[in-house]
Amino acid sequence: xxxxxxxxxxxxxxxxxxxxxxxxxxxxxxxxxxxxxxxxxxxxxxxxxxxxxxxxxxxxxxxxxxxxxxxxxxxxxxxxxxxxxxxxxxxxxxxxxxxxxxxxxxxxxxxxxxxxxxxxxxxxxxxxxxxxxxxxxxxxxxxxxxxxxxxxxxxxxxxxxxxxxxxxxxxxxxxxxxxxxxxxx
Amino acid sequence: xxxxxxxxxxxxxxxxxxxxxxxxxxxxxxxxxxxxxxxxxxxxxxxxxxxxxxxxxxxxxxxxxxxxxxxxxxxxxxxxxxxxxxxxxxxxxxxxxxxxxxxxxxxxxxxxxxxxxxxxxxxxxxxxxxxxxxxxxxxxxxxxxxxxxxxxxxxxxxxxxxxxxxxxxxxxxxxxxxxxxxxxxxxxxxxxxxxxxxxxxxxxxxxxxxxxxxxxxxxxxxxxxxxxxxxxxxxxxxxxxxxxxxxxxxxxxxxxxxxxxxxxxxxxxxxxxxxxxxxxxxxxxxxxxxxxxxxxxxxxxxxxxxxxxxxxxx
Numbered sequence: 001x002x003x004x005x006x007x008x009x010x011x012x013x014x015x016x017x018x019x020x021x022x023x024x025x026x027x028x029x030x031x032x033x034x035x036x037x038x039x040x041x042x043x044x045x046x047x048x049x050x051x052x053x054x055x056x057x058x059x060x061x062x063x064x065x066x067x068x069x070x071x072x073x074x075x076x077x078x079x080x081x082x083x084x085x086x087x088x089x090x091x092x093x094x095x096x097x098x099x100x101x102x103x104x105x106x107x108x109x110x111x112x113x114x115x116x117x118x119x120x121x122x123x124x125x126x127x128x129x130x131x132x133x134x135x136x137x138x139x140x141x142x143x144x145x146x147x148x149x150x151x152x153x154x155x156x157x158x159x160x161x162x163x164x165x166x167x168x169x170x171x172x173x174x175x176x177x178x179x180x181x182x183x184x185x
Numbered sequence: 186x187x188x189x190x191x192x193x194x195x196x197x198x199x200x201x202x203x204x205x206x207x208x209x210x211x212x213x214x215x216x217x218x219x220x221x222x223x224x225x226x227x228x229x230x231x232x233x234x235x236x237x238x239x240x241x242x243x244x245x246x247x248x249x250x251x252x253x254x255x256x257x258x259x260x261x262x263x264x265x266x267x268x269x270x271x272x273x274x275x276x277x278x279x280x281x282x283x284x285x286x287x288x289x290x291x292x293x294x295x296x297x298x299x300x301x302x303x304x305x306x307x308x309x310x311x312x313x314x315x316x317x318x319x320x321x322x323x324x325x326x327x328x329x330x331x332x333x334x335x336x337x338x339x340x341x342x343x344x345x346x347x348x349x350x351x352x353x354x355x356x357x358x359x360x361x362x363x364x365x366x367x368x369x370x371x372x373x374x375x376x377x378x379x380x381x382x383x384x385x386x387x388x389x390x391x392x393x394x395x396x397x398x399x400x401x402x403x404x405x406x407x408x409x410x411x412x413x414x415x416x417x418x419x420x421x422x423x424x425x426x427x428x429x430x431x432x433x434x435x436x437x438x439x440x441x442x443x444x445x446x447x448x449x450x451x452x453x454x455x456x457x458x459x460x461x462x463x464x465x466x467x468x469x470x471x472x473x474x475x476x477x478x479x480x481x482x483x484x485x486x487x488x489x490x491x492x493x494x495x496x497x498x499x
Contacts, residue, residue, distance in 0.1 A: 038191040038280065041215075145448070146190045148220075148283070 004134030004164030013121025025114030025177035032057035072134030078160035127175030130167040224310035225288035231280035241307035294370030301377020313343035361388030436486035454488035466495030
């Protein structure tokens with residue numbers, strides 16, 4: 001894995017002021033997949049390990065589709081608001097609404113009220129766990145093929161955030177998500 | 186576009202359909218409904234060691250709660266069926282991909298099926314659906330005996346008098362000429378061991394069935410022991426890169442080595458996952474999935490090779 005703030009995107013954003021502050025979001029769902037292509041399974045709580053990932057997830061195990069490629073992928077997040085938009089067929093880039101259930105999108109954490117696109121290069125907490133925003137996630141054709149749904153285009157620019165884990169711990173749905181004061185930009 | 190996500194299914198029921206065929210009813214471990222499928226479709230079963238095997242769905246597509254597959258125990262095989270027979274007991278977990286269909290029902294004026302033994306599995310839902318629509322359909326089912334014929338009761342219930350059974354141990358060995366002469370718009374589906382496929386193809390040829398009217402499904406690619414692989418060059422149309430494929434490696438492996446990751450599954454030339462386009466070059470097709478008409482520009486890089494060089498549409 002590439003350390004989140006060492007990632008090309010994170011390392012630049014780290015030294016650029018700005019972004020969203022004052023939000024308070026919530027963790028809705030936690031999902032992991034035991035191996036590449038395997039269906040995601042929902043967890044009631046998850047153990048996050050700094051520098052590695054979520055225990056039981058394919059990227060923690062090094063068996064993910066993209067594991068052979070060095071990147072920041074210890075934890076991935078997506079906004080429930082983006083999934084709601086797909087369900088409204090907004091924007092209408094495909095034949096109709098797409099019901100992308102939490103767990104089908106293959107990101108680990110589904111969150112609400114968290115401006116993920118502004119968290120590249122920022123530290124934020126999920127419960128007691130501290131995450132570092134490394135880079136924006138990019139939708140992949142692989143996901144489209146796996147799901148049999150045309151999600152590639154409609155997920156553009158809202159496909160979530162790939163993070164590193166600065167401080168590990170246990171997270172649970174319902175945990176609060178907040179921006180942290182920066183300690184070393 | 187095909188969904189291929191691997192699901193965790195639970196064995197709801199396991200019974201022996203014949204002494205050598207395990208009939209499994211699978212349900213999702215947490216969801217009430219499984220992905221939809223069409224008659225002729227198969228699923229990939231993941232073995233604990235990472236290998237993948239294809240099994241046709243033999244249940245009813247209207248039943249979205251369960252998948253049914255039947256697995257013949259092949260003691261001389263590569264171990265997958267032995268593992269399945271031993272491990273997939275009631276309550277066990279099976280990792281199974283969403284269905285794919287390489288053997289769909291064709292638009293045809295008449296549908297003739299020749300099913301041999303375990304080859305009944307894709308044929309059963311196909312024949313059932315056609316019979317229910319009132320289509321012109323005839324089914325020939327070949328086995329050693331009625332007791333060795335898997336899913337015979339189900340096939341018989343679905344087809345009624347459209348079914349002819351051929352049991353060699355009971356003095357009725359299948360005569361491939363029973364398929365009858367070709368009639369305009371007819372389609373012949375053959376599924377079973379290679380021996381049966383070959384015999385039916387010969388008979389069909391003699392009875393005037395054009396190649397394009399025949400759909401065959403072998404769950405094992407043609408094994409040609411006399412085939413001697415030769416090295417060749419593969420050029421990528423997009424980058425112009427030329428890759429050397431040595432005699433002892435597959436084109437798929439060489440592509441993978443060079444970071445060209447393709448979807449793949451059976452790596453036997455059966456499932457069609459890795460099929461891609463090609464231009465320029467003489468391809469030695471060794472798969473059992475690409476139709477004759479498509480062979481002029483499609484290649485299965487897991488088993489097929491080229492004479493001297495080929496340019497891939499990658």
